[in-house]
Amino acid sequence: MIKENNKSCGIIGSGVSGLAAAIRMRNKGYRVTVFEANSFAGGKLSSESNKGYRFDMGPSVFTMPAYVDELFVLSGKDPRDHFNYVKLDPVYRYFFGDGTMLDAWHGKARFAREMAKILDEQESTILKYLDNTEYVYNLTADVFLHNSLHKFRNFFRKPVLKGLLNFPKIGAFETMNEANEKAFSDKKMVQIFNRYSTYNGSSPYLAPATLNVIPHLEIMEGAYYPEGGMVAITEALVKLAKETGVEFKFSSAVREIVIENKKIKGLRTDAGVEHFDVVISNMDVYNSYLKLMPDVKKPEKTLKQDKSSSAVIFYWGIKKEFKELGLHNILFSENYFEEFDTIFSKRSIYHDPTIYINITSKHTPADAPPGAENWFTMINVPNNSGQDWDALVAEARVNMIKKINRILKTDIEKYIECEMTLDPRLVESRTSSAFGAIYGNASNNKFAAFLRHANFSKEIEGLYFCGGSVHPGPSIPLCLLSAKITVGLVK
Ligand SMILES: Cc1cc2nc3c(=O)[nH]c(=O)nc-3n(C[C@H](O)[C@H](O)[C@H](O)COP(=O)(O)OP(=O)(O)OC[C@H]3O[C@@H](n4cnc5c(N)ncnc54)[C@H](O)[C@@H]3O)c2cc1C
Missing domain, CATH: 3.50.50.60 (FAD/NAD(P)-binding domain)
Structure with a gap:
């Protein structure tokens, strides 16, 4: 009441x-x-x-x-x-240019075991890394997530004070990529964890390693799909x-x-x-x-x-089912550094972008006609500073199709039955997000x-x-x- x-x-x-x-x-x-x-x-x-x-x-x-x-x-x-909602397991399916395909499972133990089977990385190394993300999350959640950072009195609350006193341990003084390269020998493992910087529209080569806590939420706490x-x-x-x-x-x-x-x-x-x-x-x-x-x-x-990155998305109705894809799929770029450098320094779209394909009809068949799939096909791009978006989006579409065809060994264009597009200008006009940045300030x-x-x-x-x-x-x-x-x- x-x-x-x-x-x-x-x-x-x-x-x-x-x-x-x-x-x-x-x-x-x-x-x-x-x-x-x-x-x-x-x-x-x-x-x-x-x-x-x-x-x-x-x-x-x-x-x-x-x-x-x-x-x-x-x-x-x-x-x-x-x-x-239902808990997802596996959460992601990852594809690399050399043909490697692997699933990211829910839960520390299974995630580490399955990754170690395919990648050149020890299970114990992956477990140690995940334990650290959990430790840093527990140390920082009260400082960064649950309280106002702008009220002086909050700094004297016990959990906040503990987080602040342990500041040197939370990775604030190195980048996500530096920490991940130190932790792992397999470049694919580094790339998998570097990608989490995109969850708030930042670059792993610039964002502090504190953000390596993001996978803790997804891998340990779980990712879900709402009914x-x-x-x-x-x-x-x-x-x-x-x-x-x-x-x-x-x-x-x-x-x-x-x-x-x-x-x-x-x-x-x-x-x-x-x-x-x-x-x-x-x-x-x-x-x-x-x-x-x-x-x-x-x-x-x-x-x-500086504002965060934005996105170009093609919402494609695909009149074919792809058994090799799941709900969340990532087709990684061959050169992650170049991709982020193109977005944040050159303020353009990389010719070999990491592509995210989300297909909700894998869970809710009614989201697509029988025998078809609804593809949400997204790449990260810079926010809007007056680029020629019509030209950039057209070029990105060609590059994305080429890459999808190469990795999935298909000719995707002939299955595209309908298409809608999102670019930074639309993010801006539809939600009043400054410069079409999706995540506010970059981190x-x-x-x-x-x-x-x-x-x-x-x-x-x-x-x-x-x-x-x-x-x-x-x-x-x-x-x-x-x-x-x-x-x-x-x-
Ligand atoms: C493509 C994309 C992918 C994303 N992926 C994920 C993901 O996988 N997981 C995740 O957790 N998050 C994701 N995010 C981020 C997440 O969507 C946002 O952080 C969150 O939805 C933002 O919510 P908000 O409350 O800030 O408001 P917004 O969603 O930004 O909405 C603001 C609202 O205010 C209205 N408004 C603005 N100005 C006025 C005005 N003057 N008068 C009246 N109304 C006004 C707008 O019309 C809009 O409806 C994604 C975002 C995008 C765009």
């Missing part, structure tokens, strides 16, 4: 973090209204259909489902009555929010955060100004400042940080975590932020934690 507090909260955006913040604020007793520029909810976590094929448009790897469940429990409901596809997360949270009494206004772009005497007054849309006591912006923080409150003093250093330096924007405004009373562009960062679980930290800070 919600105890009303006669206060109101306006939320800008219905991304996964905006939805979680809405549910949490409603449970705190606020009257909550979510304004969404699009006609649909979910932001990056949405779905589209084309000629009998259904596609999740953005995220495809789901970890830490407990943070979704938590929102149902908070609202007095049994999550299993509303939202379900009904990734979009089921959005659908379940919208339904829950509505049931708890949250009001949604779709096709309602917020034009201005209305501020008076450094205090929140409300939000202005094309329909006029609505008064709110508290505002939470789930819009990318860069654009929140530039577009919705241009006169407010900006945290220049934070906003000027390409050791201070990046500290240079993400806080979950609150230091200038404006009653103004808060949540989502992938602020602390603790991008991905579904971190966005859910972002909402939790933010709402926890609302007085």
Whole structure:
């Protein structure tokens, strides 16, 4: 039973973090209204259909489902009555240019055993590495994931203090690649672990080795697939929010955060100004400042940080089944350093990109017509700084098809029945993500975590932020934690 507090909260955006913040604020007793520029909810976590094929448009790897469940429990409901998922095993299928193919299994022991069978790496070496990722995760989770990094008092909490005192042990002073090259002799093993830098749009040759904790979540805690596809997360949270009494206004772009005497007054849309006591912006923080409150003093250093990578995706309806592929497939590039250097230094697309193919019809046959598959075919690319995207996307399509044909020994073009495309310009226009960067700031330096924007405004009373562009960062679980930290800070 919600105890009303006669206060109101306006939320800008219905991304996964905006939805979680809405549910949490409603449970705190606020009257909550979510304004969404699009006609649909979910932001990056949405779905589209084309000629009998259904596609999740953005995220495809789901970890830490407990943070979704938590929102149902908070609202007095049994999550299993509303939202379900299965654990994946294996999680990934990896393909290398020399014909090597291997599966990444769930659980430390099996992962290490199966990798050691195929790669030139000792099982004990892999186990030792995974033990270390677990150790670093346990040391850092309270510092970087569960608390605001911008409240001085948090630094004196015991688990946070422990993490900070052990700073030299968490890999902040070397890159992911340096740590992985030290740990492994097989280059394929290094490449497999370096790839996790792409989970927040960074380069393993620049990002601190602390980020080597990411595989811990996937390999040890597990990766999952929601019943009904990734979009089921959005659908379940919208339904829950509505049931708890949250009001949604779709096709309602917020034009201005209305501020008076450094205090929140409300939000202005094309329909006029609505008064709110508290505002939470789930819009990318860069654009929140530039577009919705241009006169407010900006945290220049934070906003000027380099932005993450973006993506080019072809959503292909493929009228053939490929038995050799699973739900998550990676076709690695021959030269990973060149690939990341092309993205982050040359700001272009590498001619031999690592290709990720996600096929949800492997789990949900109804996502494609009989005998066919829905391919989400993605490569990492730079964010938008005015490149000639039409030319780059056309060139990337040719290179991707060539590579898929080589590795899968097929002629994929003749099976493509329908196609939709995503590039950085569309990421930008569909979700207001600055420069079409998918993950907000890049984590390409050791201070990046500290240079993400806080979950609150230091200038404006009653103004808060949540989502992938602020602390603790991008991905579904971190966005859910972002909402939790933010709402926890609302007085
Ligand atoms: C291609 C791709 C692949 C990804 N893969 C994964 C993955 O496998 N696993 C994973 O965990 N994460 C993945 N991510 C990252 C993850 O999707 C994001 O971190 C997360 O969904 C971001 O959520 P958010 O709450 O920050 O909001 P967003 O999804 O960015 O949504 C913001 C919302 O705010 C709305 N909005 C913006 N401005 C206004 C305004 N002025 N007025 C009203 N509404 C406004 C937008 O329309 C949008 O709906 C991926 C992302 C992409 C794009």
